Amino acid sequence: MAPPPPSLSPAPSISSGRLRPPRLSIQWKILIPVVGIVLTAFLGYAVVGLRTAERIPLERNYRSAGLLAAALERPLRAAVLHHDEAALHARLAEWADLPQLKTLGVVRPTGAPWVGAHGPLKPDADFMELLKRAQEGPGTAARAEGPWRYRVVKAIRAAPNAPVAGYLLADVSVADPRQSITSERAQWLLVSGGTLLLLAFALVVVVHVLVSRPLEALTTAMSRVEAGDYAARADITSGDELERLSRSFNRMVEEVAHANAEVTRANEQLLRTEKLASIGLLAAGVAHEINNPVATISMSAEGLMETETSPERRRFLHAIIEESERIGRIVKNLLGFERGGHNAYAVCSLTEVLRHAEDDVRRDANQAGVIVALDTRLRRDRVLGQADQLRQAFVNIMDNAIRAMEGGGRLDILAEERDGRAFVIFRDTGPGISREHQARVFDPFFTTREVGEGFGLGLAACYEIMKRHGGDISCESDSEGATFTVELPLSEGAATPPSLAEATPNVSAGPTSSL
Amino acid sequence: MVKPGLRVLLVDDDKSLLDILATLLELDGHTVVKVSAAHQGLLRMREETFDLTLVDLKMPRTTGLDMLRAIREEYPDTKVVIMTAYASVNSTVEAMRLGVFDYLPKPFKLADLRRMLERVGEEIQAGAAGEGAA
Numbered sequence: 010m011a012p013p014p015p016s017l018s019p020a021p022s023i024s025s026g027r028l029r030p031p032r033l034s035i036q037w038k039i040l041i042p043v044v045g046i047v048l049t050a051f052l053g054y055a056v057v058g059l060r061t062a063e064r065i066p067l068e069r070n071y072r073s074a075g076l077l078a079a080a081l082e083r084p085l086r087a088a089v090l091h092h093d094e095a096a097l098h099a100r101l102a103e104w105a106d107l108p109q110l111k112t113l114g115v116v117r118p119t120g121a122p123w124v125g126a127h128g129p130l131k132p133d134a135d136f137m138e139l140l141k142r143a144q145e146g147p148g149t150a151a152r153a154e155g156p157w158r159y160r161v162v163k164a165i166r167a168a169p170n171a172p173v174a175g176y177l178l179a180d181v182s183v184a185d186p187r188q189s190i191t192s193e194r195a196q197w198l199l200v201s202g203g204t205l206l207l208l209a210f211a212l213v214v215v216v217h218v219l220v221s222r223p224l225e226a227l228t229t230a231m232s233r234v235e236a237g238d239y240a241a242r243a244d245i246t247s248g249d250e251l252e253r254l255s256r257s258f259n260r261m262v263e264e265v266a267h268a269n270a271e272v273t274r275a276n277e278q279l280l281r282t283e284k285l286a287s288i289g290l291l292a293a294g295v296a297h298e299i300n301n302p303v304a305t306i307s308m309s310a311e312g313l314m315e316t317e318t319s320p321e322r323r324r325f326l327h328a329i330i331e332e333s334e335r336i337g338r339i340v341k342n343l344l345g346f347e348r349g350g351h352n353a354y355a356v357c358s359l360t361e362v363l364r365h366a367e368d369d370v371r372r373d374a375n376q377a378g379v380i381v382a383l384d385t386r387l388r389r390d391r392v393l394g395q396a397d398q399l400r401q402a403f404v405n406i407m408d409n410a411i412r413a414m415e416g417g418g419r420l421d422i423l424a425e426e427r428d429g430r431a432f433v434i435f436r437d438t439g440p441g442i443s444r445e446h447q448a449r450v451f452d453p454f455f456t457t458r459e460v461g462e463g464f465g466l467g468l469a470a471c472y473e474i475m476k477r478h479g480g481d482i483s484c485e486s487d488s489e490g491a492t493f494t495v496e497l498p499l500s501e502g503a504a505t506p507p508s509l510a511e512a513t514p515n516v517s518a519g520p521t522s523s524l
Numbered sequence: 525m526v527k528p529g530l531r532v533l534l535v536d537d538d539k540s541l542l543d544i545l546a547t548l549l550e551l552d553g554h555t556v557v558k559v560s561a562a563h564q565g566l567l568r569m570r571e572e573t574f575d576l577t578l579v580d581l582k583m584p585r586t587t588g589l590d591m592l593r594a595i596r597e598e599y600p601d602t603k604v605v606i607m608t609a610y611a612s613v614n615s616t617v618e619a620m621r622l623g624v625f626d627y628l629p630k631p632f633k634l635a636d637l638r639r640m641l642e643r644v645g646e647e648i649q650a651g652a653a654g655e656g657a658a
Contacts, residue, residue, distance in 0.1 A: 293610060297582055300609030301538040304631035308541070311634035312548045337631045 035224070036216040043209040051202045075149055077109075077181050078163040089115060089165045089175045094124055101126040111180040115165065116140070118173045136162065136178050143176065158182050223251040227258060239266030278476070284453050285473045288466070296340045303340075307333035356500050357396040359431055360385045363424060366403035370411060378417030381407065385424040387431060393500040394478045402474040402482075405467035406435050406493050412458070413439035413491065426499065430480075433495040442486040450484050471495075530645060531573065534558040535565040535591065536580040536607065541630075545578070548634065554641070562586035566594055574602050576625075576644050581608035581615060589615060592622050601651075603644050607632070 081104070088097040097115060104110055105126035114130025116123050120140050122131040132140060139162040142150040148164030159181050164173045223245045233241035239262060245255035310329040317323050367383050374381045392399070410420045418438040425432055442450060449455045451472040456465030468482075475482045480497035532554050536542045539560060546556045557574070559565045563586055565577065577595060581588035588606045595604050603625040608615070611629050619627060625647075626640050 297609040300630040301541055304609070305538070305541040305544050307631050308544050308548060308634055308637075312544065312551065315551075315634075333631060334633075 034221055036213045036221050039216050040209055040213045043212065044206065047202055047205040047209065050205075051198050054198055075151060075161070075163075078149065078151070078161040078177060078179060081110075081113075081179060082163050082165050082177050085115060085177060086165055086167070086174075090167055097124045109182045111182070112160075113179050115175045115177055117175060118144075118164075120176070123175060130178060132178055135160065140176055140178075144173075148173065154180065219247065219249075220251070223247055223255070227251070227255055230255075230258065230262075234262050234265070239269065281452065281469075281472065282476070285469060288453055292340065299336065299340050303333050303336045307337075354393050354395060356391050356393050357399070359390040359392050359399075359424065359433070359497065360387055361390075362396050362399045363403055363422065363433065366400045366407060367422070369400070369404045370407045373408065374411050374420070377411050377415055379411045379414050379420055380418075381411075381420045381422070383422045383424075387424050387426055389426060389499050390424070390431065391500045392431060392478070392497050394497070395474075398474045399478065399497075402471040402495070403433070405471050406495070409467060410435060410437035410439060410491070410493075413437060418490075429499060431497045431499050433497075435493040435495070436490060437492075438490045440490075441488055442484065442491045444486075447484050447486055451482065529553040529555055530575040530641060530648075531555045532557070532641075533565055533568060533574040533577040533579075533602075535560070535562055535577065535583070535588070537561065537583045538580065545637075548637070549641075552638065552641070562588070562591040565591060569595070569599060569602070573599070575648055576603045576605060576641070578605050578607060578628075581606050581619075582610065589618055589622070592619060592624060596622055603647065605640060605644075 085097060085100060087093070088100060101113055101115070101124060104113055112130070114123070114125030114132075116130060116132055116136075120132055120137055122129045124130065139150045139152060139160060143162040143164055148166070149162065151159050151161045154160050161177075161179050161181050163177045163179075165175045165177055166173050223243075226245055227243040230241045230243035241262065242259045243255035245252045307330050310326045310333070314323065314326045314330070317326060363383060363385060367381055370381065407420060407422075414420070414437055420438075421434075421436045423434045423436070425434075446455075446457065450468050452465075453469040454465040455469070458465075471482055475495060475497070478497055480495060482493060482495050485492045485494070532549055534542060534546055534549070534556055535558075536545070537560050542558050542560060546558045549556045557568055557572075559568060562579065562583055565579065569577075577591070579588040579591050588608070592604050592606065595602055604623075605626045605628060606619050606624050607628045607630055609630040611627065616627060625644065628636065628640065
């Protein structure tokens with residue numbers, strides 16, 4: 010009894026989960042740091058810039074206050090030198106509206122009130138103090154009054170060393186230099202930051218086109234492969250590493266698809282073999298239980314038949330005997346599956362085996378009106394195998410064909426050598442086999458015949474026998490009939506006489522069985 | 525020619541078949557002792573001699589092959605025919621090696637059984653004639 014083949018475990022699943030979309034696309038991974046850097050630089054620059062602006066030296070402010078005072082002094086100079094009070098007043102009144110200028114006026118060199126923007130200006134104590142400093146000093150004195158506000162006293166004279174003709178008193182507001190500095194820098198920062206951001210976005214686009222999109226294509230292909238679609242390919246023609254990656258991915262998928270097909274095929278074959286083996290085991294177990302009662306029934310009927318004279322009763326008994334024999338045949342055929350592997354292999358002549366098989370079916374063929382034409386063109390016809398099993402397989406195929414052509418027909422059998430292997434082609438003129446049935450004809454218990462007309466094991470047995478002999482069997486069909494092609498490896502050896510195994514009582518499937 | 529009745533020991537654990545076979549053989553004029561286990565059969569063989577032991581191959585405890593082996597040792601003149609509902613190649617070869625007279629795969633036909641019994645009868649006659657000649 011053949012050891013049961015190892016149980017078939019499901020193909021190991023490689024995938025551990027579907028490919029999830031990435032949490033963060035690569036382009037964002039690039040963009041976010043770039044934006045971060047730009048913003049940090051921007052802020053850093055702004056903070057540092059403002060700090061610097063606060064430390065702008067005060068002299069510069071004094072100077073700007075002085076310059077402003079000088080700018081005011083010059084237009085007034087002519088009027089002061091000529092004591093032209095009307096012109097002076099007109100000019101001062103003209104300036105009185107300027108927001109930077111407050112308390113604007115001109116006093117006598119002594120500090121006595123003279124002309125102001127809104128009438129004669131009488132300097133207060135504060136002004137007097139500054140005036141004194143100006144008289145003692147170079148002619149100009151200024152003091153900060155508050156942020157960016159200065160009180161200025163400026164001597165008005167014809168020339169630097171000329172006697173003072175009068176003093177200009179003014180409260181001057183100068184622009185906050187920080188503002189201008191900051192806005193300058195802010196502008197610069199905006200432009201440069203904007204440019205950087207634009208560059209970053211450009212980078213994103215570039216990364217998207219060069220990296221993300223090909224990766225996306227690759228990921229899509231991977232997902233499809235994972236879902237079992239081995240036709241999926243990543244079509245990347247970027248000419249860089251990604252293309253190389255996609256090419257090796259495609260190659261890998263091809264190999265996986267190939268291996269997968271191989272595994273599927275092997276699984277199917279294993280399943281079929283397992284099914285056949287389990288039929289054999291079942292048959293072996295059941296055979297004993299069935300054959301004993303069948304023997305009792307048939308022997309009893311035969312015993313009765315000896316003395317029975319009534320024709321009706323003899324018919325009944327005959328039926329019992331015939332049907333018991335049929336049960337016996339069925340069990341024997343089932344046993345054929347289990348026992349097939351035990352007979353010794355010997356080199357035998359395929360031509361001879363075919364002739365014997367043809368002889369076996371001749372009677373049935375004649376009854377059905379089927380012409381069986383055997384044409385062997387084998388120059389070498391030695392095969393290593395179990396002659397009785399091969400014969401049984403050929404009989405099963407022929408029997409099938411003959412049964413398919415009940416109204417008569419023709420079964421052509423052609424045996425020939427191709428590439429060192431023997432091919433036997435059985436072509437009938439029957440109604441053919443539908444496409445859906447073609448895939449299943451070699452499955453055990455598949456039959457299209459009426460109940461009681463067969464088990465659906467004949468072709469399954471053929472398949473099993475051919476596989477055991479290192480051969481194969483296939484089926485094609487169209488509306489003009491069915492073709493079964495058997496393929497067997499040829500042997501180099503010479504045919505040996507029937508082996509010991511064949512000499513043992515042959516209790517396996519009889520040649521005229523129908524399964 | 526009067527058909528010589530053979531003394532047959534019938535061993536089978538299937539009682540129905542045992543009864544039917546015994547009846548059929550008795551109808552044919554043979555003397556049949558039927559037992560349903562091999563050890564019972566061997567006990568009977570100590571008491572009387574049989575021309576033929578028709579034994580089932582697969583029986584609980586002592587099988588037909590074991591019985592064949594025992595008979596070969598102790599009663600080499602008794603022919604042994606093994607019946608079986610399921611003949612494996614190994615058991616067939618073993619039985620042949622042990623010198624089984626015939627091998628009947630169940631279900632067999634009455635005609636097969638008769639033919640076998642006839643051959644046993646012929647062998648016995650031939651043996652007796654041979655002995656007589658010697």
